[in-house]
Amino acid sequence: MELTSEQAERRGRFRALADEQIAPFADQWDQEGAVPCEVIETLAREGLLGATLPAGVGGLDLDALSFGLLCQELGRGSVSLASLLTVHSMCSAAVLRWGTDDQRQTWLPRLAAGETIGAFALSEPGTGSDAKSLTTRATRTADGWTLDGTKRWISFGQVADLLLLFATSDDGVSAFLVEADSPGLEIRPIDGMLGFRASALAELGLDRCRLPADSLLGRSGLGFTWVANHALDLGRYTIAWASAGLSRACLDASLSYASEREQFGVPIKEHQLVRAMLADMWTEAEAAELLCANAGRLRQEGDPDSVVATATAKYFGARAASRAASSAVQIHGANGCSERFPVQRYFRDAKVLEIIEGSTQIQQLLISHSALARQGETS
Amino acid sequence: MSSTLQEEVKQRTRSFLARFLRNAEVQDTDDLFASGLVNSLFAMQLVLFVEKEFGVTVAHEDLDLSNFRSLAAIAAFIEHKKAA
Numbered sequence: 001m002e003l004t005s006e007q008a009e010r011r012g013r014f015r016a017l018a019d020e021q022i023a024p025f026a027d028q029w030d031q032e033g034a035v036p037c038e039v040i041e042t043l044a045r046e047g048l049l050g051a052t053l054p055a056g057v058g059g060l061d062l063d064a065l066s067f068g069l070l071c072q073e074l075g076r077g078s079v080s081l082a083s084l085l086t087v088h089s090m091c092s093a094a095v096l097r098w099g100t101d102d103q104r105q106t107w108l109p110r111l112a113a114g115e116t117i118g119a120f121a122l123s124e125p126g127t128g129s130d131a132k133s134l135t136t137r138a139t140r141t142a143d144g145w146t147l148d149g150t151k152r153w154i155s156f157g158q159v160a161d162l163l164l165l166f167a168t169s170d171d172g173v174s175a176f177l178v179e180a181d182s183p184g185l186e187i188r189p190i191d192g193m194l195g196f197r198a199s200a201l202a203e204l205g206l207d208r209c210r211l212p213a214d215s216l217l218g219r220s221g222l223g224f225t226w227v228a229n230h231a232l233d234l235g236r237y238t239i240a241w242a243s244a245g246l247s248r249a250c251l252d253a254s255l256s257y258a259s260e261r262e263q264f265g266v267p268i269k270e271h272q273l274v275r276a277m278l279a280d281m282w283t284e285a286e287a288a289e290l291l292c293a294n295a296g297r298l299r300q301e302g303d304p305d306s307v308v309a310t311a312t313a314k315y316f317g318a319r320a321a322s323r324a325a326s327s328a329v330q331i332h333g334a335n336g337c338s339e340r341f342p343v344q345r346y347f348r349d350a351k352v353l354e355i356i357e358g359s360t361q362i363q364q365l366l367i368s369h370s371a372l373a374r375q376g377e378t379s
Numbered sequence: 380m381s382s383t384l385q386e387e388v389k390q391r392t393r394s395f396l397a398r399f400l401r402n403a404e405v406q407d408t409d410d411l412f413a414s415g416l417v418n419s420l421f422a423m424q425l426v427l428f429v430e431k432e433f434g435v436t437v438a439h440e441d442l443d444l445s446n447f448r449s450l451a452a453i454a455a456f457i458e459h460k461k462a463a
Binding site (some may be wrong): 094097098099100135218222224225226229230233301302303305306308365366369373 | 395398399400418420421422423424425426427428430431439442443444
């Protein structure tokens, strides 16, 4: 993967941040079920919560590849923390792209500075992949909107100040900017999850939740077609890179363990069947990174092919991370099943990567649709 | 009446659509979203194409499917944006 000197310098900084302030504490956060506020404040102080936003609103205005490298390094340290960047960036990008001038002026400087934490609220108890079939209802009132329903599995819903929330109105699915202290909104923590345990998951109860008229983002009825799809595309990009980061973490842990652990009188790295697993992990981590870089290049160019390239990177990356995590636990043996080693967290988190921001099966539908439509094309 | 710019937009957009519509013949006023051949990501891909190919920015006030529903609508939209 070719980087400019500026991108290489940024990656060095992101790596140092992950090595010094994230990875050593990620198991503790996983066990406690939360990322400490101070860590989010650190990301904000570094400007990283405004990574994708323009400098005019206080953002870093990172190019797509640099942003991907940030997601990769956070993912290497803690995919739970990386998912904060995912949902915050999805909310920020939607406001930037589809917000009115007033909405942009109100929210973008705060989102860029991390004074406001954003999140993405699409899923419901009965609605996952079939995301157009939302049962949360948006009703127009004399002075705005009223929302009724339940949202579930909302990453960082416990700490978010601003939720990009989707509900069905008379015109179809519409997008709303909902402040966490809105009357009629109850935020209920969710715990006991398999993975992403530090991602402050929440269920949102909306009982005649009253919103002002200017909370509508984009036009009524076009929230899924434009706003959700645009945000999910960015979300997939971040998860693809975070997956590549998790694959690297699995490989690094396995290389280290296989060099130290001795069985049959030699380090286990000398056993060919262990080497086979290491070779596969290396190869798939490289491939995942290259697919991400390709998606990043196309995104930077504003190329329509970036959409399928991003889905492809997410599809391969998440599955590769699952395979890498499984091999990492296998190489670690009983130790890999213990809380004393991070690979058990990697294993649990990797499975979640195959589900969030479009499941593996949804990516397969998108990719195969494109492949069939472009049948016979040479590229 | 369709201008030269509009004809050019339609021609270039028709080439782009070929990859989504499996080379189906597309008339100027055909509803692209009713064709049954596009998926939920098509609208976003179309916006990216329009922005890159014709050097315009699709802003929130343009967020209307009627601007993108057919080749004729896209051509009229581009001409309007270029004139603005």
